[in-house]
Amino acid sequence: MSPPPPPLGRSRRRAAAQALDAALDDTELLAARAALAQGRWQAARGLLAQTGDDWDRRGHRVAVLALEPYCAAWAQDWLGVEPDSGDAAVLLALAEVRRVLRGKGKPDRAREACRAAAALAPADPTPWLGLLMLEHAGATGEEVLRLFGEVRARYADHHHAHHLIVARLAETRAEAGPDPLHEVYDFANWAAEQAPADSPLAILPVVAHAERYRVLAAAGHEPGDPAASGHWVGRRARQVMKAAFDWWLEWEHEGHPRRLVDLNFLAHAKVCEGRGAEAAALFHRIGEHATPAPWSYPDRDPYSAFRAARDSALGTA
Template sequence: MSPPPPPLGRSRKRAAAQILDAALDDSELVAARAALAQGRWQAARALLARTGDDWDRRGHRVTVLALEPYSAAWAGDWLLAEPESADAAVLLALAQVRRTLRGKEKPVMAREACRTAAALAPADPTPWLGLLMLERDLGAGEEIVRLFGEVRARYADHHHAHHLMVAHLAERRSEAGPDPLHEVYDFAHWAAEQAPADSPLAILPVVAHAERYRVLAAAGHEPPDPAACGHWAGRRARQVMKAAFDWWLEWEHEGHPRRLVDLNFLAHAKVCEGRGAEAAALFHRIGDHVTPAPWSYPDRDPCPAFRAARAGALGTA
């Protein structure tokens, strides 16, 4: 039997308003997620049908829907009603991944669900994204590289998968300290160069720089305040920031489902670089859509960190 819908009392509404929203500015996704929380999976069905093979948007929407605590149960109901539905299968798969990451499920169940979803839709990179998220959390090493290859074989510019790969690579050889020739930088530059000129993967070198800071700060090689360290002050770092900001000025993608993730990384970098006016322009685009990464790096509360950085940048501007 499916679990009862959770209550929506006043206290829960107040708490929800203080939680970072993974849906970002996708209002259709927000509506479908609210319906799914009440067991009405038909809204998620319609949303994913409209999304089609827009793979970045599909990955974003499925991963957010999968965050709902009861999404596995509701997706299971949907799959019982429509056993051949690839959309139901992929939602169930990523919901099982989320349950595993919360310690509520065994990894073998999530892996099986992802493989079932992949068999139903061989061209869809989303089940492989689920496996990539799972194995990254479990520290599966070379399996992460293989799964990234599976995603990329289906959609070479997959935004979320590239971010996961950068975070994984940044964690290698943390004990060695700062290294301007670290492999994560090479990977990020390679991916940016391989992508089309208008691809948001142009921001990936900035993401790599922030992820490497996270790792170095956690290992004690950089101070805990990112704006107070020299990580963003070197010549190579300045070149990376300038190239990414120039790309944004020329190619800004209002329609990309995860563009606010990129804008948060870029604004964070500009704040750390001391470029307040450029950061202010980015904060105006971001609005209130703060993302945990990179404002939480290395161990900060992201919302106060974001608010302080925005206030400083807008004051500078």
């Protein structure tokens, strides 16, 4: 296990919080969240109405708004004013899920809220995303895959849902050690092949590789420093990284709400692979928008790991 990082000063903590903000670069979401934190849910109402059935963006925005500590109370107020609002119901549902994940809510209450939201908005995959987030660690594999199927039935290329499934699959058979034929790789390759040519799910095999490293390192099968691991330098790994980087060069999606999640995974992989120039190109696109995963893998401070990797790649260390 690597030693803990030194404590951050106040200005560095503020910078880390801004860099690791789940809202990423969505300025409209940032404004709506700030209003919601003050109890003004009307901004969230307008934001979700504007988002419509852009399902990846809707899932991202609802999941981030739901992180606000008092979101459940404000969503309940909104639902009291508009009891038939699917937007209010799904925001309440994911807020209850977030409360459970923070150890403060009741799982049955969150499940009930998700089912109520699904009834009000049957075409929306977001309530099912909430259930998938809730059951990610505790439910049986069959139940998790059933919920994933409910998401895909409404939107087959759902970005967040695919990431959750990859993280869950990567955790199977950790005790067996490295396995190039592990099912998480098969799933990620299948999902990437099934998706349209311009889909960011093309990056999913890279995500699978990082998630599997997280699990193997935690089990003691890989070193705690990912750059010191051979996990990214085998022939198969290099093929996966090259295919994903080539896809990014051809199809870069500046408008996808979670593209910075993919770019962080891809930059991390390029750093671990020792491809500094390619990593630098990705860091230029990422800017300050770091994501906790995969920079925290297996037990690192994500902001410090991101800054060190970025500075090295950009030649400013």
